[in-house]
């Protein structure tokens with residue numbers, strides 16, 4: 022990495038040169054760059070390319086200077102640890118936006134990566150379609166950011182994850198090379214399925230310029246069922262029965278009392294756990310799903326069961342997605358963990374979290390085995406109880422170790438500055454050497470966010 | 479040639495599981511494509527550790543190697559073009575674990591596709607990808623080719639149904655990509671491994687997802703005066719928000735051939751037939767059936783027939799699955815092409831295919847996975863007629879050119895392998911291929927793992943004269959209904 026002071030000295034000539042060559046003038050003044058800070062670290066330069074070709078010119082010039090580049094969408098993942106020590110350049114995608122192709126009957130849409138997800142959804146809706154992912158920060162997140170973060174919401178239960186709904190991409194690699202990978206049709210096995218590599222890579226392999234998405238028809242009808250349970254295990258058992266049945270609902274989420282409070286449409290409950298099932302399909306299918314879901318909930322000992330019509334369900338869902346590592350929690354003051362486990366392990370994972378971090382607030386996707394824990398954290402400047410904070414930090418670290426040792430897939434999605442080095446240990450059989458070589462192949466100079474991916478990649 | 483390698487392999491797997499006998503080797507020279515090459519040695523590991531040792535021994539000896547499942551691949555993937563070792567997965571055929579509560583199974587790569595669903599059906603579960611070769615093809619081959627099947631339209635192809643796999647890397651390391659649970663940290667190496675045609679390493683265990691069986695299904699057969707009208711109906715069904723479990727189309731040449739072969743009840747005076755299969759909960763499908771009927775009639779269908787019982791349904795599918803067997807009777811050989819187009823382009827591409835048939839003086843029938851725009855034009859030719867063979871390959875290449883021109887892909891499910899590697903340049907520019915080459919080098923730096931596949935050589939697309947499917951498939955590759963693709 023280039024020393025920031027050096028880069029700042031250079032930045033004016035570079036900026037001028039790049040403005041000439043790429044047509045994109047960077048932000049150079051600290052005040053202009055501050056909104057693009059990553060975990061409080063302000064970059065020296067901020068570039069906003071309009072196309073992947075512009076991005077390539079910028080990357081080529083900066084890589085030659087030895088600068089490091091962090092790629093940014095809407096910036097909703099800025100507190101993902103490890104936090105950077107210094108930051109040369111932010112390459113942000115907001116001007117690289119727009120929908121270039123959409124043929125409803127083909128179920129495909131090609132969009133520039135900086136396009137906000139909600140714009141994509143609003144374009145699709147009049148045609149009775151949607152991009153079937155429900156990541157958090159729904160109001161801000163960009164397509165490129167959603168994919169780079171790999172954030173799958175509860176819709177994965179029926180529709181698969183973002184990786185399963187991406188067909189092709191145009192990317193700029195670490196040496197400035199521009200490549201198209203994948204295809205623009207719904208089915209293709211020509212060549213390696215490299216788009217999947219960029220999904221979840223947190224921008225460490227290249228800049229995604231344009232993406233072809235596989236979209237889906239919106240179900241003709243939707244409705245929900247919400248039930249409360251005394252015991253977490255009962256709720257999880259109900260979720261598993263539903264998922265193993267032919268009902269095929271769209272999604273299932275589980276909330277403790279804290280995360281339930283974020284769901285305005287539900288109101289409060291005296292029971293500790295709430296299971297929410299989103300049903301969708303033809304009118305008769307939705308009725309059958311609701312019946313079957315209610316029967317499973319009842320058989321598993323639900324304390325209360327209520328049905329939700331489509332409007333109330335959608336109002337619920339706005340909050341549900343934000344209560345899973347999303348806008349319900351301030352990123353700079355919350356530790357957010359995501360644990361990938363098996364459906365049968367969800368209740369144990371929840372219990373382990375609460376045992377070590379009693380303040381944790383939990384949302385889970387019990388049909389797919391994902392648990393999100395949100396631990397409120399006082400700001401670093403907060404003088405209160407440093408001792409308790411240290412204890413909590415120790416508890417968080419041992420929780421991560423325990424989960425990794427149990428074979429769960431653990432990620433720290435977000436952490437306050439104080440915990441900026443907190444990362445989950447990797448399992449023994451993780452293909453670290455291969456990942457390093459893949460990184461070196463696509464980003465040979467280590468330009469994109471060096472050291473900030475798993476295993477220090 | 480590879481000094482002492484055979485002895486080392488024998489020491490790893492035991493002498494009974496290595497062979498260099500010419501008679502044995504010749505059993506491994508083909509897959510389901512026209513390409514063939516003799517390996518120098520065939521080795522059959524019995525465990526992941528043995529695969530690791532084999533890969534290390536081959537690497538030390540500088541010997542190329544290729545994994546082989548059932549050898550039903552249609553693009554030459556399992557053919558040891560560079561000689562060397564074939565690592566046959568036949569002994570790695572155990573289902574190691576079935577976890578119904580978590581809806582997953584862990585299997586060895588040599589397990590036959592259909593055996594997974596057979597093993598879990600009693601629990602109301604299934605492994606969804608159902609290539610027509612499922613009675614023999616292996617999960618390792620499915621993974622390598624990212625295979626699809628008739629019922630992948632609604633539920634996705636192999637990559638949607640695999641959670642993880644243990645692989646031996648070409649460096650001889652045993653690692654896990656993905657796992658039992660979702661969201662393994664780091665790059666999605668599982669995602670790129672699937673569909674990598676055996677060029678990035680050898681899978682030794684596979685975690686597959688299991689899906690609940692559906693309660694009910696309805697099968698409809700709609701006849702249309704023209705392929706254009708049938709295509710319009712297909713697009714309209716999808717645009718209306720209905721994603722059937724299967725949505726297939728056959729043109730008149732195919733239906734006529736089928737009716738002369740098996741009695742499937744296809745109307746042979748129709749320009750095209752469309753088969754729609756809807757799946758779902760009992761008592762919920764009527765609404766969708768009516769919509770599909772209405773759409774078909776609005777697009778000119780004269781007749782939409784619903785199978786009244788399982789016997790009639792089976793007859794319809796028998797007809798679909800017999801298409802290629804039936805075509806095979808029209809000439810001495812046939813060549814199955816596999817291309818994809820945006821489904822709204824079906825009418826244009828179909829008329830281009832007809833023009834290509836005319837230009838080359840060849841008979842081309844069309845069978846489509848219409849729901850996802852995957853074409854399987856079937857070119858009939860006579861091996862004994864000089865020049866027929868070359869024209870067939872050239873016509874096949876022209877069809878791929880048409881697919882790419884319309885924004886599509888040169889393969890929907892059969893893979894690139896040897897057969898289509900020189901056509902990769904139709905779809906990908908040098909920089910795109912370079913990205914793939916970088917990835918291959920990251921996994922497979924010495925290039926010994928299934929060399930020569932997938933990447934273009936110096937030949938032109940359509941020039942390589944060997945890439946013609948053999949007319950007759952080995953009987954064990956074909957289920958009772960005949961090959962269906």
Ligand SMILES: Cc1cc2nc3c(=O)[nH]c(=O)nc-3n(C[C@H](O)[C@H](O)[C@H](O)COP(=O)(O)OP(=O)(O)OC[C@H]3O[C@@H](n4cnc5c(N)ncnc54)[C@H](O)[C@@H]3O)c2cc1C
Pocket residue numbers: 509510544545546547548549550551552554555556567587588608609610611614615616617618619620621622623624625626627628675676677679680681682891892928951955956960961962963
């Ligand atoms: C009659 C017939 C019908 C077919 N229908 C369909 C269809 O409907 N849909 C479809 O998609 N395909 C179809 N195919 C193609 C073929 O069956 C599939 O590609 C299948 O997945 C190949 O499996 P296999 O076990 O025969 O693999 P093989 O042909 O033995 O090998 C295929 C590739 O997989 C690699 N491989 C095998 N095992 C491993 C392993 N353990 N690790 C890494 N790489 C490995 C090989 O090196 C090779 O590159 C059909 C073929 C036939 C003959």
